[in-house]
Amino acid sequence: MRVSTSGIKSESIRNNQCEIAIAPKAVRGTIFFLTEDPGTTIDPVKSYQYYDDGILVLNDDGHILDVGYATEMHSKYQLAAHTVLNYSGKFIFPGFIDTHTHYPQSEIIAAFGEQLTHWLDKYIYPTEAHFADKSYASSASRFFLNELLDNGTTTALVFGTVHKTSVNALFEEAEKLNMRIIGGKIMMDRNAPHYLLDTPETTYIESQALIETWHNKGRIQYAVTPRFAITSSPEQLAVAAKLFHAYNGVYLQTHISENLSEVMHAKQLFPASKNYLSIYDDFGLVGPRAIFAHGVHLTDEEFSLLAKKKATISFCPTSNLFLGSGLFDFRKAQQENCHLGLGTDIGAGTSFSMFQTLNEAYKIVQLHKAYTDTPQNEITLTPFKAFYLATLGAARALYLGDKLGSLQPGKEGDFIVLDLEAIPLLKFRLQKTQSLADRLFALMMLADDRTVEAFYLMGKRWQKVDRPRF
Numbered sequence: 001m002r003v004s005t006s007g008i009k010s011e012s013i014r015n016n017q018c019e020i021a022i023a024p025k026a027v028r029g030t031i032f033f034l035t036e037d038p039g040t041t042i043d044p045v046k047s048y049q050y051y052d053d054g055i056l057v058l059n060d061d062g063h064i065l066d067v068g069y070a071t072e073m074h075s076k077y078q079l080a081a082h083t084v085l086n087y088s089g090k091f092i093f094p095g096f097i098d099t100h101t102h103y104p105q106s107e108i109i110a111a112f113g114e115q116l117t118h119w120l121d122k123y124i125y126p127t128e129a130h131f132a133d134k135s136y137a138s139s140a141s142r143f144f145l146n147e148l149l150d151n152g153t154t155t156a157l158v159f160g161t162v163h164k165t166s167v168n169a170l171f172e173e174a175e176k177l178n179m180r181i182i183g184g185k186i187m188m189d190r191n192a193p194h195y196l197l198d199t200p201e202t203t204y205i206e207s208q209a210l211i212e213t214w215h216n217k218g219r220i221q222y223a224v225t226p227r228f229a230i231t232s233s234p235e236q237l238a239v240a241a242k243l244f245h246a247y248n249g250v251y252l253q254t255h256i257s258e259n260l261s262e263v264m265h266a267k268q269l270f271p272a273s274k275n276y277l278s279i280y281d282d283f284g285l286v287g288p289r290a291i292f293a294h295g296v297h298l299t300d301e302e303f304s305l306l307a308k309k310k311a312t313i314s315f316c317p318t319s320n321l322f323l324g325s326g327l328f329d330f331r332k333a334q335q336e337n338c339h340l341g342l343g344t345d346i347g348a349g350t351s352f353s354m355f356q357t358l359n360e361a362y363k364i365v366q367l368h369k370a371y372t373d374t375p376q377n378e379i380t381l382t383p384f385k386a387f388y389l390a391t392l393g394a395a396r397a398l399y400l401g402d403k404l405g406s407l408q409p410g411k412e413g414d415f416i417v418l419d420l421e422a423i424p425l426l427k428f429r430l431q432k433t434q435s436l437a438d439r440l441f442a443l444m445m446l447a448d449d450r451t452v453e454a455f456y457l458m459g460k461r462w463q464k465v466d467r468p469r470f
C-alpha cells in the first residue's frame, strides 16, 4: 500500500491563538498507550502497547490508520521520509481527557482560604457574573482552551456559567480548533445570588437552544448542567431530566458529595430522598453519560448505585485538597468497578496539568490508606492505572472509547508529544529508572506543561503563537 503525500498541508488559519503548522502523514517516536484497564497490578503486561521506536500513521481525515514499530510501518506503507515527522527520543501519548472543569473560573484559580460554600460566595459567583458579556466570555474561552492544550489535554467536560452566551463563546472557540469539547450552561434557580439565577422555564428554553445549535456539530457535544442539587429546585431538576432524555447522546454533568456541609444541606432540601445520589436518581438523572464530580463523601450504597447505573465519577484531587473537602475513596470505586475519570476542577483545582492531577491523586490514595487502616499492599494508584484514567479510562467513562483515549486504528488523531528532557529534575530522575512503570511514575510525579512539546487535534499539529492574556 502506498500512502499519498496529500496529507502534507501548510495552512494559515488564524484565530488569534494558534496556527495550523502541518498535518503530517505519520509521526515517529516512542509510542505508548493503554488498550485495556490495567487494574491495580504494578506491571500489567497485556493492557498497553509500547513501541520504543514507533510510527503512528494518519489518514487524510485525521483518524489513525495504523501504529507499530517504525521498520514495520515503513515497509508496510512505503512512507516517504518527508511525510514522517520525526520525534525520535520523545514520547507520543494519547491526548489527556479532563472529565470535570469550569472554564469561567480560570481567572480566580488559587483564591485563598475558604471551603466550598464560602469559596463560591466570595470568589466564584462574582466572577461568573462577567460571563453575560460575549467578548469577555470569548476571551476567557481562548485562554482556557490554550491552557488545556499547553498541558496536553485535548478533550474536556466543561461547565459554562448560567449565561447562554458563555457556552456559545466556548463552543465557537473550540470549533475553530476542531477540539472535542463537551459543555453546558449552568442551571441554577435558588440558593445563589439573584444576578446568577435562571428559572425552570428559561433554563429549558436556553439549554434546548444550545443543544439544537451545538450538539454533535463537528466535535462539540452538549451536557445538561445543573450546578448541584442545592442550587436547583425540584422543578428545575425535572427540566434537566427532560432535556437529558430527549436528545440522543447528550450528557449530564453536576457535582455530588464534595463537602460535608453541602451533603447535609442537600439532604435538608430533599428530605424524601434516601441519600444525596438518590436526589438525582429520583429525577432520572443517574445513568450512562451522567458525570458526577467529586463523590468524596459517598456511602457504600451510593457507590453501588453509581456502578449499577453505569454513571461516572470524576475524581478531582487537587480541588479536594485545595478546598479541604476530603479524601476520595479510590479503593471503594475500584471494588465497585465504578466508571471513573479525573478532573482538574479549575478553579478549585490548582493545576491544568493532568500530570499534576495524577500526582495529587496518588497522594490521596496513599493518605486514604493510612487513615483507613488499609493493608499497605492493597489497592493503590499504579502508574499504568493513572495514565489509563487520564486517557482510555476517561474516554470509556464518557462513552467515547471508540473515538478517543488510545492510538489504535480508527480512533481520532488526538495526541501529544512529550519532551522528557524539558525539565532538568525529570531528566535527572529518568536516568535512574529501571522499567516503563518507573518512567511513567516519574512522569506523573514530576512532569507538567513544560514537558508537552506539541499537541495534535484530528491529526493536525497546532502551534502556539501569541496567546491572549487578561
Ligand SMILES: [Zn+2]
Binding pocket: 100, 101, 102, 255, 293, 345
Ligand atoms: Zn466543579
